[in-house]
Amino acid sequence: MTIAAQVAQIAAEARQASLALARLGTAAKNRMLSAMAAALEARSGLLMAENAKDLEAGRAKGLSAAMLDRLMLDEKRIAGVAAALREVAALPDPVGEVTKMWKRPNDLLVGKMRIPLGVIGIIYEARPNVTADAAALCLKAGNAVILRGGSEAIHSNCAIAGILQGVMSGMGIPAAALSLIPFTEREGVLEMLKQEETIDLIIPRGGESLIRFVVENSRIPVIKHYKGVCHVYVDAAADFDKAEAIVVNAKVQRPGVCNALETLLIHKDVAAAFIPRIAARLQGLGVELRGDEEFRRYAPTAQPATEEDWAAEYLELILACRVVDNMDAAIDHINRYGSLHSEAIITADYGNAQRFIREVNSSCVLINASTRFNDGNQLGLGAEIGISTTKLHSFGPMGLEDLTTTKFIVYGDGQVRE
Structure with missing residues (x-):
């Protein structure tokens, strides 16, 4: 059977299985997930043995130490999954x-009820824990899921999916509701993206190049965010202690993630007082500063910023810094160079805070808090499937509710339309 035929069959079986999964009650879904957790712990030896094959292949390919660390499964990480x-x-x-x-005036009672989306395709890179995390979220929301992980983790992903499918089969739940594309050829991704009759939504998780590839080739709606160019604006009414703590946390705590700070904007009225302080603190923590001419007046060791710096997602200890005339200029900068991800204002002025909330249209806008809080777990969703910077059908961190849609329900008592 060709790869195209195999993918089409997987998608068709997932569609059929989604109908049975949608009828599953909450208690049954929770028992299934709890049993899956226990099964992963019980089969940890198998998981580590299969994971060792991926690690060995990764070393042979010359994968970086950071990539190998993302790939690795041990007892502690399996317990975490x-x-x-x-x-x-x-x-x-x-x-x-x-x-x-x-x-309604004719006594019809109209409502909206949450229902599963149907079949969700997840395309992701190295981390094998995503296989279990994404499957759990999709299944809890009543959706069948088709997983296509990176080639670096193929043995680990197949082992995890096999264990989870075994639990489902043992409970009388169609195993096809959790499917894994079992081959690593790129053709498998391309064929998956053609299954618009059977797959309802695609969610890519990974770097910008992967997401752009998916968007450019998909016939199916895609939830995406290309990058996180996140801003903190230090207003003229900012508390400097709060501003320093927030900027340091947003940039330094974990610089390689999408909600890390990439551009710092500072009101001109506080530039002379705040810039020397924040520059010394950041440079002491190993951050390379790239500033405009006004910023460098007060931080002369900063490198000159270029036009490319304002739109850059560094994902490392580099920070672009700019002095702005007022909030209008700050908002204009964010609208021009931002990526609709996470923006924060540091201010003690209630009016300025409310205006920033209203006029900045990114997926998460924060007042006097770090951009690092734009995360499903941190915002109280419990877990997330990813962050969307597209406004249809979800915007921001996507939890269980975002893996559903709504249908209209209507209660009548014999009404007919005139």
């Missing part, structure tokens, strides 16, 4: 929730 499944089991089930009801 199991704990994540149990956390998803403990989350409220959005399926079946009636979000609103209203009565």
Whole structure:
């Protein structure tokens, strides 16, 4: 059977299985997830043996130490994956929730009810824990899921998926509701992206190049964010202690993630007082500063910023810094160079804070808090499938509710339309 035929068959079987999964009650889904967690822990020896094959192949390919670390599974990490499944089991089930009801003049009672999306395709890179995490979130929301992980983790991913499918089969749940594309050829991704009749949504998780490839080749709607060019604006009414703590946390705590700070904007009225302080602190922590001419007046050891720096997602200890005349200029800069991800204002002025909230249209806008909080777990979703910077159908971190849609429900008593 060709790769195209295999992918089409996997997608068709997932569609059929999604119908059975959508009928599964909350208690049954939670039992399934809890059993999956226990099975992963019980089969940890198998998982580590299969993971060792991926690590050996990765070393032979010359993968970096950081990439090999992302790939690695040991007892502690497997326990962490199991704990994540149990956390998803403990989350409220959005399926079946009636979000609103209203009565029409003819006494029809109209409402909206949450239902699963159907079949979700997840295309992701190295981390094998995503196989379990993504599957758990999709299944809890009543969706079938088709997983296509990176070639670097193929043995680990197949082992995890096999264990989870075994639990499903043992409980009488169609194993096809959790499918894994079992081959690494890029053709498998391309064929997956053609299955618009059977797959309802594609979610890519990985670097910008992967996401752009998926978007350019998909016939199916794609939830995406290309990059996180995140800003902190230090207003004229900022508390400097708060500003320093927030800027340092947003840039330094974990610089290689999408919600890390990449550009610092500072109101001209506080530039002379705040820039020497924040520059010394950041440079002492190993941050390379790239500033405009005004910023470098007060931080002369900073490198000159170029036009490319304002749109850069560094994902390392580099920070672009600019002095702006006022909030209008700060918002204009964010609108021009931002990526609709995460933006923060540091201010004690309530009016300025509210204006920033209204006029900055990124997926998460924060007042006096670090951009690092734009994360599903941190915002109270329990877990997330990813962050969307597209406004349809979800914007920001995507939790269980975002893996559903709504349908209209109508209660009548014999009404007919005139």
